[in-house]
Amino acid sequence: MSCAASVEAVFREERGRLLASLVHRFGDLDLAEEVTSEAIEAALVHWPADGVPARPGAWLLTTARRKAVDRLRRDQAYAARLAVLQVEAERAGHAPPADVEGELPDERLQLFFTCAHPALGAEDRGALTLRCLAGLSTPEVARAFLVPPATMAQRIVRAKRKIREARIPFRVPGRDELPERLPGVLQVLYSIFTEGYAASSGPHLQRIGPAEEAIRLARILHGLLPAERETAGLLALMLLVHARRGARTGPDGGIVLMDDQDRGRWDRAMIEEGARLVVTALDGGPPGPYGVQAAIAALHDEADTVAATDWPQIVALYDVLRVLAPSPVVALNRAVAVAMRDGPEAGLALLDELAGEPRLRAYGPYATARADLLGRLGRRAEARSAWLEALASAGTEPERELVRRRLREEGLGTSGSDA
Known part of the structure; x- marks a missing residue:
């Protein structure tokens, strides 16, 4: 792998973690993004000569922190903020070191909740999540949502300004707040996934990139919140639906209905993983909406044909879903299942x-x-x-x-x- 490819791989894997750590340290999303980019540029200069470090994420964090401190010291508008941050760190008894000796800390959970804060507009949440946690460029985020790059740039700037002006905290909600706040984070990821799985407009039915990015982010969130059954439910739902991607369109890009799909082209490993997560999502208490939807998707995936699908069980699950998350779309899907039954x-x-x-x-x-x-x-x-x-x-x-x-x-x- 070339050095440039190594940097790109590290950047993709570690960017969200790096950005979260910097926002936590300096309290400024714009500053964190700028010094993250500068750290990547520094890596492109030094790594070809020195080799990729054993802990590349820690190297990037150390470099980015130094650049942020240098910038704050040069900019008088930030001087007071830097002093306050240093005082607060000393009072807490853990002033951040100049270098990072261990692994890059994982503070992405805070960033998930910041990007999906209810004070932000619905469109802004998805854009900011892809920008900050997925590491997509503004043009890439614009393509994911099928809007012009200039429009997306304005949307991202607006979201950052709202975070700054409203002083939205960079923190994980307390246990008493989590049931209220977590659904918003899950909804952001699901919206990104559905826009990729079933595009709202354009020449193609599905755009694999946004769907797979949403799955990657859902994996991260599930790893950060393993005890939350609805995070497992959302990941299961995405996997079980995305497993059919290869059979949903023909060679010409046309839609292939489920009754006509070659089920041998479905991703069985993904289906098996999703089915295991369904068990996790439904075990140990009342089910959540994503867990129920995942169970419905599992029944579709496990059937050999549309006719052999367990339609009575699917109708029963839609009855549960109507209580948990009533909507016209749920009622529509239930009606189709009743027609099959x-x-x-x-x-x-x-x-x-x-x-x-x-x-x-x-x-x-x-x-x-x-x-x-x-x-x-x-x-x-x-x-x-x-x-x-x-x-x-x-x-x-x-x-x-x-x-x-x-x-x-x-x-x-x-x-x-x-x-």
């Missing part, structure tokens, strides 16, 4: 009960589910109307092409002028 007429009746739900009005999967059930019942004119609604609300080109294909296959045409 009891027949299309039973499922359609439940979908029709949701017709007035505003959040489903332009939601493509709702129109698609109705169109499919109407077609199975032989109600062709209504099915065609529902397919055209699905076409209008589809967010990605593969979704639109799927609807056009279904219209052609069922002899329903593709436009208002088709017979």
Whole structure:
């Protein structure tokens, strides 16, 4: 591996830990990011000549700390802050050393909760998490959320300003606060994952990069909070869903429905890992929403075919989920499962009960589910109307092409002028 590749590997693995340690030490996210970048640049200069150090993370932290202290001493605007930090460290009896002798401390849990603080906007939380904990550049974060880099840069600056001005603390919530705060962190990671697994817009159905980055971050969070069953549930859900990625699209990028997927292409190692985590998520107390969703995903993954899937158990799990996390999407998914268990007429009746739900009005999967059930019942004119609604609300080109294909296959045409 080249030196540049070694630096890149260390940077990717250690950046979040390095940044968290620096924010903890200096209390300034901008400063921490700047000196982190400078430490990486220094590594690119020194490591080719001296070799990659035995503890590269500790080397980077020592270098970054020195650069931060030098900058603070030169900048009078930061002088008072540095003095306060030094006094506080001395009072605590653990003034930070000039060099780091052991392993790089892992203070990323604090950074997770800072980036996902409820005082920040929902979009800002995901952007900041990818920027700080995943180590993505601003253009990379922009691509993950399908927005222009300039827009994402403004979003990240806004989030940092909010942290600074609102004096959002860099700390792990106490045990009494954790049940209230942890779901926000999990939701940020799940939002990143879903944007990668099922893109909201664009030419592709899925974008593997954001989905895999969310899984990597979920692994880190689960390692930091091993006793929290919902962190296990979220990681399980991501793994069990992502295990199907290779079979979800064809060679042309078109959607392959689950009934037609080659299940031999599903990632069995990932499914087995996810199934083990489901046990962890559901063991030892009342289930959480992510644990229940993971259990549903496991039932899908363990079945040999769609017809052989344990639909009664899936409906029962959706009944639990409706109580834990009621939403129109949960009701929609339950209706589809009821259709598989009891027949299309039973499922359609439940979908029709949701017709007035505003959040489903332009939601493509709702129109698609109705169109499919109407077609199975032989109600062709209504099915065609529902397919055209699905076409209008589809967010990605593969979704639109799927609807056009279904219209052609069922002899329903593709436009208002088709017979």
